[in-house]
Amino acid sequence: MPKNKVVSLEEAMSHIESGMTVAVGGFLSQGDPLTLIHGLKDTDVKDLTMISCTGGFRDRGIVELVKLGKVRKLIASHIGTTPDVVKAYHAGELEVELIPQGTLAEQMRSGGAGLGGFLTPTGLGTVVAENKQHIEVNGRTYLLEKALRADVSLVRAHDGDTWGxxxxxxxxxxxxxxxxxxxxxxxAEVEYLYSPGEIAPESVHTPGLYVKAVVRADLHYRGSSLSAC
Amino acid sequence: MSDIKNTIAARAAQELTDGQVINLGIGVPTLVANHVPPGVDVVIHSENGAVGVGPAPDALCSDPDRGNAGGAPITLIAGGSYFDSATSFGMIRGGHVDMTFLGTLQVDGEGNIASYEIPGKLVAGMGGAMDLLAGAKTVNVLTEHCSKDGSSKLVEKCTFPLTGAGEADVIITERALFRRHVDKGFVLEEVARGYTVDDIKACTDMDYTVSDAVKLNAYGLEE
Incomplete structure (x- = not known):
């Protein structure tokens, strides 16, 4: 594992190719990797399948890639806060697959944890359950939901070190x-970059072994300014 | 309008019991937090990853890393915490959230809830609602009794795509409260000020029975 994974935005973007599946963190612009999304806007990459809880918030986030015609399919839970994503879907320019929020999180977690899928009660008796295997465990019925995996993931963290x-x-x-x-x-785009050891080992949320490249976040692409509260 | 919303939210807040962990949907359910009865202490869970949600900050103190499931800025009370989405929905499905309050487009006598899509018109996605209906111990549906065109939102059978099948436990409108019982379905238990049992019958398409102990003038605006 390289100990210094810090690269330029351009170098990081060179790992994304047309036709790939790209998973994106964030929710309604909270924690959206907006620096990386803007980096992707400046490439020739297209025909992407994207996995993300939302399409962004208003005109920011994945919606910006949708408007540029770079996204073929969006796997998401809620697109209502990005009217341009809804418009692209209705115009037939974008395929959308909607998934319950908790199921989507668990599909991504499972995909990273070597699991084929999991059993959940969410969506029983709804369109989500159509054509899915129903499995009974201890007298209770569950849906079999399969894991999701992507070629590339884009995430944003407040703090990161050079190990990732x-x-x-x-x-x-x-x-x-x-x-x-x-x-x-x-x-990973990080707002504050530290040397290894500066983030206490107990405080690491995502261990660096999962992260291949670290990019300094452009603080221009953030919501309103931080407050003292 | 706001009086209708607060009438619903104020009655809904009477369902709370001390010590519960609750989740409030967007819209009228959010107002429930303003009507928590004195002496009742509840902990608010937000499915995007917070528990112990406190009052909204004033505008100058808002922080893009501290928001609720609607994207609005939040604060936490002392003892609150933040966590990721897999953990948050594990809490919900795992039965660690006692009560959820949500709005709806339709609800029917079998407890079916259709709240997220009008085919061809409104396609937004279910978000966390399906997980909340499947996981929360008690589901309170808060809705205006009728749509703008005057048709009942308490329908004979849901025609829009379901968010949850058989998950509604209590329906609270500005006119009436119905509680679902295992053996007899929804029972009209309370009628709000300004309405009679017959008024409710006239504006409700859903199957229900009337409680022998139905309370009239049970809630709503004072005359």
Whole structure:
């Protein structure tokens, strides 16, 4: 494992190719890897399948890639906060697969944990259950949901070190930890970059072995300014 | 309008018991937090990854890394914590969230809830609602009794895609409260001020029975 994974945004983006499946952390712009998404905007990559809880928030996030025609399919839980994603779907420009939020998180976690899938009660009796195997365990019925894996994952963390150890902040954690594990090549943008050991080992949320490349976050691509509260 | 919403939220808050962990959906359910009865202490869970949610911060103190499931800024009370989505939905499915409050498009007498999609019109995604319905111990449906066109939202049978099958436990509108019992389905237990049992019958398409002890003038705005 290389001990210094810090690369330029361009170098990190060179690992993403047209036709790939890309998983993205974040939820309604909380913890969205906006630096990496903007990096992807500047490439020629297209025909992507993207896995993300939401399409972003209003005009920020994955919706920006959708508007550029780079996304063929979006696997998500909620696209209602990005009207342009809904519009692309209705126009037939974008395929959308909607998945319950907890199921999506567990599919990504399972994909990274070497599991084929898991059993959940979520979605029983709804369209989500159609054409899925129903399995009874101890008298209770569950759906078999299969794991998800991606070629590349894009995540954002508040703190990271040069090994790729990551620590998230507040509700910006959300899908980033499961996203970091579910692919072959995880790229992390970090707001604050530390030397190994500066983040206490007990405080590491995503161990560096999952992360292949670390990019300094462009703080321009963040929500409103931090407060003292 | 806001009076209708607060009437529903205030009655819904009476369902809370001390020590519960609760989840509030977007819209009217969020208002439940403003009506928690004195002496009742509940802990608010937000499915995007927080427990112990406190009052909203003032605008100058908002922080993009501290938001709720609707994207609005939050604070935490002392003892609250943040966690990732896999953990959060494990809490929900695992039965660690006692009660959830959500709005709906339709609800029917079998406890079916259709809250997330109007085919061809509104395609947004189910978000966390399916997990919450499947996992929370008690599901409270908070809704205006009728749509803007006057049709009952308490329908004979849900026609929109279901969010959960047989998951509704209590339905609270600005006009009435129905509670579902294992043996007899939904029972009309309370009628709000300004309405009669017959009024409720006239505006409700859902199957239900009337409790022998139905309470009139049970809640709602004072005259």
């Amino acid at each position: 150890n990551l620590r998230y902040r507040g509700t910006a954690s959300n899908y980033n930890p499961v996203c970091a594990v579910c692919s072959d090549y995880t790229i």
